[in-house]
Amino acid sequence: MIHLNTFAIRAIYHFEMARWFRTLTQSVAAPVISTSLYFVVFGAAIGARMGDIDGIAYGAFIIPGLVMLSLLSESISNASFGIYMPKWSGTIYEVLSAPVSAVEIVIGYVGAAATKSILLGVLILATARLFVAYEIAHPLWMLAFLLLTAVTFSLFGFVIGVWADSWEKLQVVPLMIVTPLAFLGGSFYSISMLPPIWQKIALLNPVVYLISGFRWSFYGVADVGVGVSLAMIALFMALCLGGIAWIFRTGYKIKN
Amino acid sequence: MQSIISVQGLNKVYATGFQALKNIDLEIRRGEIFALLGPNGAGKTTLINIVCGIVNPGEGTVRVDGHDIRSDFRAARAAIGLVPQELFTDAFESVWATVSFSRGLFGKPRDDARVEKVLRDLSLWDKRHDRIMTLSGGMKRRVMIAKALAHEPSVLFLDEPSAGVDVELRRDMWAMVRRLRESGVTIILTTHYIEEAEEMADRIGVIHKGALIVVEDKATLMQKLGKKQLTLQLQQPLAGIPDELRAHPLELSADGLELVYTFDTQTEQTGIAALLRRLTEHGIDFKSLSSSESSLEDIFVNLLRTRA
Numbered sequence: 001m002i003h004l005n006t007f008a009i010r011a012i013y014h015f016e017m018a019r020w021f022r023t024l025t026q027s028v029a030a031p032v033i034s035t036s037l038y039f040v041v042f043g044a045a046i047g048a049r050m051g052d053i054d055g056i057a058y059g060a061f062i063i064p065g066l067v068m069l070s071l072l073s074e075s076i077s078n079a080s081f082g083i084y085m086p087k088w089s090g091t092i093y094e095v096l097s098a099p100v101s102a103v104e105i106v107i108g109y110v111g112a113a114a115t116k117s118i119l120l121g122v123l124i125l126a127t128a129r130l131f132v133a134y135e136i137a138h139p140l141w142m143l144a145f146l147l148l149t150a151v152t153f154s155l156f157g158f159v160i161g162v163w164a165d166s167w168e169k170l171q172v173v174p175l176m177i178v179t180p181l182a183f184l185g186g187s188f189y190s191i192s193m194l195p196p197i198w199q200k201i202a203l204l205n206p207v208v209y210l211i212s213g214f215r216w217s218f219y220g221v222a223d224v225g226v227g228v229s230l231a232m233i234a235l236f237m238a239l240c241l242g243g244i245a246w247i248f249r250t251g252y253k254i255k256n
Numbered sequence: 257m258q259s260i261i262s263v264q265g266l267n268k269v270y271a272t273g274f275q276a277l278k279n280i281d282l283e284i285r286r287g288e289i290f291a292l293l294g295p296n297g298a299g300k301t302t303l304i305n306i307v308c309g310i311v312n313p314g315e316g317t318v319r320v321d322g323h324d325i326r327s328d329f330r331a332a333r334a335a336i337g338l339v340p341q342e343l344f345t346d347a348f349e350s351v352w353a354t355v356s357f358s359r360g361l362f363g364k365p366r367d368d369a370r371v372e373k374v375l376r377d378l379s380l381w382d383k384r385h386d387r388i389m390t391l392s393g394g395m396k397r398r399v400m401i402a403k404a405l406a407h408e409p410s411v412l413f414l415d416e417p418s419a420g421v422d423v424e425l426r427r428d429m430w431a432m433v434r435r436l437r438e439s440g441v442t443i444i445l446t447t448h449y450i451e452e453a454e455e456m457a458d459r460i461g462v463i464h465k466g467a468l469i470v471v472e473d474k475a476t477l478m479q480k481l482g483k484k485q486l487t488l489q490l491q492q493p494l495a496g497i498p499d500e501l502r503a504h505p506l507e508l509s510a511d512g513l514e515l516v517y518t519f520d521t522q523t524e525q526t527g528i529a530a531l532l533r534r535l536t537e538h539g540i541d542f543k544s545l546s547s548s549e550s551s552l553e554d555i556f557v558n559l560l561r562t563r564a
Binding site for chain 2: 003005007008010011012014015018019022089090091093094095096097098099100101251255256
């Protein structure tokens, strides 16, 4: 029988969520405002002068990509900060000495990080409604993509948080890799608008599959098949889980 | 008496190749206060961290209350509370939140009454809503202890509990440790303050360069390895120890006014009477005499010196 220390999972989860609620200005207001600016500028202002893409008004077209952009960066930063902070302050000793398994630690930290980014994603979607009209064709799939992406990138953030041994390193991957990939992954355009060679190169960008699938759940149109998007998310999730399993098996950067 | 912690053949080699522990065998008795002494880098903290799950063990086995720390880590760790040497705290959390967090982390359901008792016992109740960052160093140390006790452990590790705390807090902690022992908690402490071990411990272990060189009841250790000295303040200075007295273990001070006789506490005949007779025979008068016994610190230093 699988035994889970649910009290420990709850303790870690609540601890992480409490910090989030304590810093709402920084953790919620800042990303909502900055994403809303995109809606104002590209949706309400410039968007009105731009043509439709795949039959969708430009302002509405960019919503899934922008939500995904926030979701990726928030999932990574929440999860990486969550595990890096106790490493940095030394309080990780308590987690390591507690009767908790790797699975429980990951559920606690990653669960809290994913919850935060999902709440933020929903809040951004609701805020977008104030500026741009949009519809959600497949709401359940939209929630599924939201959940899968949040969990997967929170797992990725957990790996980064363990790997990082300085605040600078903590920022390197999200700023230097994830944000450019998200911008080039079709947040503001359809891949089909690129020259053929760049369309092929763009397919090497994993974020393309996330945005494409997420956009499909809104408008029923996608750059790549929905099944391919799901498979890519599953693959990335499997890679992250494999990385985390290796971390706990070897004690990499958390245990001598 | 049944051991609550059993360490057998434990080794630890770090990735750098440094061997921190060498074939450690150690049995900690249930309900005792055990002091682990050793110089910096001797392996004390490595040993504690392995038992607590913070450092991966090398070869050997460690059992806590009968539970293997690898195969049955949950039960083993649930029995342990750890107060590390450094003040690792969640600076922005309140005292209440951080202590409650520790209880949950160790698999215990919420119990406000228990947390309140721990905080009151450690004089932290009035500070329960304060953020940890606003507390003094001594108060932070109390918070660390409260966190370690929140899940009602049967074994408490105190790694250098007196480091950086004032005399008052140290006395408070000693009193708290005694109360815990009376309630059945086994205490293992490492300390640089030999006085602390001498004051509190039932048994002493000395670790040096990764090897456990002595484990003994404190009283037995002091009796076995301790020495007594008789110091005689002479009326007239001596130029040297007379040849007839050289058979006795005597030392003469540089000014020739103090004669120190070292004797074994274990033997029935200390030789004092014979020495005093011979001094009289040689016309050596003394103004006063006093005796002293080695402290645990003397024993500790001697042990390390002989192993160096």
